[in-house]
Amino acid sequence: MVFKRLLGSLGVGGPTVDTVLDPAPARPGSTLTGQVHLKGGNADFDIDHITLELVARVEAEHEEGESEGVVVFSRFTVGGGFRLGEGETRSVPFTVVLPWETPVTELYGQGLGIVLGARTELAVAGAKDKGDLDQLTVAPLPAQEAILEALGQLGFGFKSADLEYGRVHGTGQQLPFYQELELTPAPQYAHQVNEIELTFLAGPGGMEVVLEADKRGGFFSEGHDAVTRFTVGHHDVRDWNTEVDGWIRQLVEHRASYGSQGAYGHSDPYAGHGEHGGHHGYDDHHGSHRSGPGMGTVVAAGAAGLAVGVVGGMVAAEVVDEVGDFFEGDEEEEEG
Structure with missing residues (x-):
C-alpha cells in the first residue's frame, strides 16, 4: 500500500x-x-x-x-x-x-x-x-518456520498473534515489545492446557524460544501458567517433531517452583514470569523430513474456518480489515 x-x-x-x-x-x-x-x-x-x-x-x-x-x-x-x-x-x-x-x-x-x-x-x-x-x-526465519511446522504436524492449531508491550523476563530481548503466537492445544494435551503461547526472540547467534502454557486446573487446584525457554541455532538440523514434542511435554509437566534442563539449552521457570505478559504502559512501544499437515496448512485452513475452528477463521478474516484500518487511519491522522 x-x-x-x-x-x-x-x-x-x-x-x-x-x-x-x-x-x-x-x-x-x-x-x-x-x-x-x-x-x-x-x-x-x-x-x-x-x-x-x-x-x-x-x-x-x-x-x-x-x-x-x-x-x-x-x-x-x-x-x-x-x-x-x-x-x-x-x-x-x-x-x-x-x-x-x-x-x-x-x-x-x-x-x-x-x-x-x-x-x-x-x-x-x-x-x-x-x-x-x-x-x-x-x-519467518528457517528455524521459526521449522518449529511452527512441527507444531502444526503435532496437532496444534493457530489461534491468533499479537504484539505485547513489555519484556519477557530472563531473556536477551532488545525491542520494547514481543510477538506472541497463541495456539490451540493438540488433542493429546487438550486435557492439560487451554492454550500454548509461543514467542521467538532471535539474535545474531541464535534464537530463544519461549513457551507458555495456560494450564487447566483440576477439581482441587486452580489453573496456572508454566513457562519454559529453549535456545536453537538459526540453521539447526534436527528431528523437529520429536524436539518440539519434548518441549511441550516438559512444559505441561513443569511447575513454577521446579527448574529443569532443556535438551539444547536451559529452560527457565521464570520466577515472576508475569513480565512475559506483564506490561509497563505506553510511552509512545529446516531440518529433518516431515510429513502431514504443518502449521502453514493449518493457518491457511484457518482463513476458511477449517481445522482451527471458528475462532481461527474469524482471526484470519479480520486481518485484511485491521491492516487497512491501520494504514488508512495513519493517513487521515497525518493529513488532518
Missing part, C-alpha cells in the same frame, strides 16, 4: 515523497530494500535528511484495561544532504537491516494479523514532516 502525500508543514508547492518497498517479504535480521521517490515543488528545497522509521501496532495491558498504540522500533537515515530543484524528480535507493526481533507477519503467504509499517520522514530546510506509510511484510 503506497500513497503520495504533500508535505503539509511546507505548505502548497512543497515537494512530495513516495516510498516504495521491494515486494519480496523481508526476514528478521536481513535486509529491507526499496526506493524513496521525491518530486520537487514550485521552488528549490534543501533536503537535510530522509529517515525511514519502522513502526508496529502494539497492545499494552495496564490497570485500566488494554489499549493499542504505534511504536517506532527502528530508525534509519537513508539519504539527504542535497538540493531538490524545482519540479525535479529523484529516486533514493536504500538498503537497511531489520532488527533480529522484527515480528513475523505471515506464514506461507497467509497473514497472521500483525501490522508493521515503514514510514518516511523528510527534513527540509529545518522542517520535518512524515511522508507515506507502507505495509511491511516479514516472513
Whole structure:
C-alpha cells in the first residue's frame, strides 16, 4: 500500500515523497530494500535528511484495561544532504537491516494479523514532516518456520498473534515489545492446557524460544501458567517433531517452583514470569523430513474456518480489515 502525500508543514508547492518497498517479504535480521521517490515543488528545497522509521501496532495491558498504540522500533537515515530543484524528480535507493526481533507477519503467504509499517520522514530546510506509510511484510526465519511446522504436524492449531508491550523476563530481548503466537492445544494435551503461547526472540547467534502454557486446573487446584525457554541455532538440523514434542511435554509437566534442563539449552521457570505478559504502559512501544499437515496448512485452513475452528477463521478474516484500518487511519491522522 503506497500513497503520495504533500508535505503539509511546507505548505502548497512543497515537494512530495513516495516510498516504495521491494515486494519480496523481508526476514528478521536481513535486509529491507526499496526506493524513496521525491518530486520537487514550485521552488528549490534543501533536503537535510530522509529517515525511514519502522513502526508496529502494539497492545499494552495496564490497570485500566488494554489499549493499542504505534511504536517506532527502528530508525534509519537513508539519504539527504542535497538540493531538490524545482519540479525535479529523484529516486533514493536504500538498503537497511531489520532488527533480529522484527515480528513475523505471515506464514506461507497467509497473514497472521500483525501490522508493521515503514514510514518516511523528510527534513527540509529545518522542517520535518512524515511522508507515506507502507505495509511491511516479514516472513519467518528457517528455524521459526521449522518449529511452527512441527507444531502444526503435532496437532496444534493457530489461534491468533499479537504484539505485547513489555519484556519477557530472563531473556536477551532488545525491542520494547514481543510477538506472541497463541495456539490451540493438540488433542493429546487438550486435557492439560487451554492454550500454548509461543514467542521467538532471535539474535545474531541464535534464537530463544519461549513457551507458555495456560494450564487447566483440576477439581482441587486452580489453573496456572508454566513457562519454559529453549535456545536453537538459526540453521539447526534436527528431528523437529520429536524436539518440539519434548518441549511441550516438559512444559505441561513443569511447575513454577521446579527448574529443569532443556535438551539444547536451559529452560527457565521464570520466577515472576508475569513480565512475559506483564506490561509497563505506553510511552509512545529446516531440518529433518516431515510429513502431514504443518502449521502453514493449518493457518491457511484457518482463513476458511477449517481445522482451527471458528475462532481461527474469524482471526484470519479480520486481518485484511485491521491492516487497512491501520494504514488508512495513519493517513487521515497525518493529513488532518
